[in-house]
Amino acid sequence: MKILIVAATWMEVKLLIDEFDFVAEKTHFLYEYQLAGNRIDVLIAGIGTTFATFHLTTTLQKTSYHLVLNVGVAASFTNDLKIGEVVNVISEEFADLGVEEKRQFLTLFESGFMEGNEFPFENGILKATPSNGLMNLNKVRGITANKSHGENSSIAALKAKFSAHVESTEGAAVLYVCIWYGIPCYEIRAISNYVAPREVAQWNIPLALENLKTSVLEVLTKVTIAVH
Numbered sequence: 500m501k502i503l504i505v506a507a508t509w510m511e512v513k514l515l516i517d518e519f520d521f522v523a524e525k526t527h528f529l530y531e532y533q534l535a536g537n538r539i540d541v542l543i544a545g546i547g548t549t550f551a552t553f554h555l556t557t558t559l560q561k562t563s564y565h566l567v568l569n570v571g572v573a574a575s576f577t578n579d580l581k582i583g584e585v586v587n588v589i590s591e592e593f594a595d596l597g598v599e600e601k602r603q604f605l606t607l608f609e610s611g612f613m614e615g616n617e618f619p620f621e622n623g624i625l626k627a628t629p630s631n632g633l634m635n636l637n638k639v640r641g642i643t644a645n646k647s648h649g650e651n652s653s654i655a656a657l658k659a660k661f662s663a664h665v666e667s668t669e670g671a672a673v674l675y676v677c678i679w680y681g682i683p684c685y686e687i688r689a690i691s692n693y694v695a696p697r698e699v700a701q702w703n704i705p706l707a708l709e710n711l712k713t714s715v716l717e718v719l720t721k722v723t724i725a726v727h
């Protein structure tokens with residue numbers, strides 16, 4: 500089985516790839532590994548939707564994969580998710596793509612630039628592949644923005660507008676590309692911080708990365724067993 504893992508930064512996959520057998524550096528961004536007889540490529544695309552879209556698209560143009568896993572850390576809008584918890588992000592919206600009008604932000608759908616059900620959106624939302632019991636993780640909704648929000652006013656506006664649980668800087672871009680390519684895609688994120696005024700002392704990246712590694716390895720084991 501051929502699986503592509505997409506992350507924004509090396510930091511987010513460094514513990515995970517210690518569990519893989521290194522095969523080759525394909526490009527500066529793309530590395531090939533083996534895990535239990537399966538090929539696992541790891542793409543480090545960079546932070547934000549532009550880099551994720553460009554590097555994922557060029558990678559998928561060259562190689563066909565059975566599955567894409569978007570992995571990394573993320574911020575939670577809700578205290579119901581604990582720092583370190585790993586979640587299955589089942590839907591995504593672009594939260595900063597649209598029009599500002601009369602102090603209000605309107606998405607592309609609300610401003611009439613796109614129909615809600617224009618492919619690959621469903622009611623303005625991008626949906627991950629159903630995991631059908633493959634993951635024992637809480638299912639959450641995500642939004643994607645090119646900046647990590649840290650101002651109380653913008654955080655309040657996001658909470659009022661989107662009913663999202665988590666924020667990342669790439670999730671929607673990865674889903675958008677994968678749905679266009681018809682490639683199954685899951686987004687697995689570990690909560691490193693809350694969406695709040697920036698206070699890095701409150702973050703726990705080591706815990707998030709340790710838990711992320713464990714969960715992603717479990718998913719990889721189940722996925723690869725399921726197809727054999």
Ligand SMILES: O=C(O)c1cccc(C(=O)CC[C@H]2O[C@@H](n3cnc4c(=O)[nH]cnc43)[C@H](O)[C@@H]2O)c1
Pocket residue numbers: 507508511546571572573574646647648666667668669691692693694699704
């Ligand atoms: O700002 C920092 O000090 C900082 C420290 C470590 C990592 C970062 C990143 O932004 C890495 C990119 C990675 O993190 C996800 N992420 C984490 N927290 C947030 C957030 O509050 N809002 C949006 N994205 C977040 C992001 O999706 C990337 O996967 C920064």
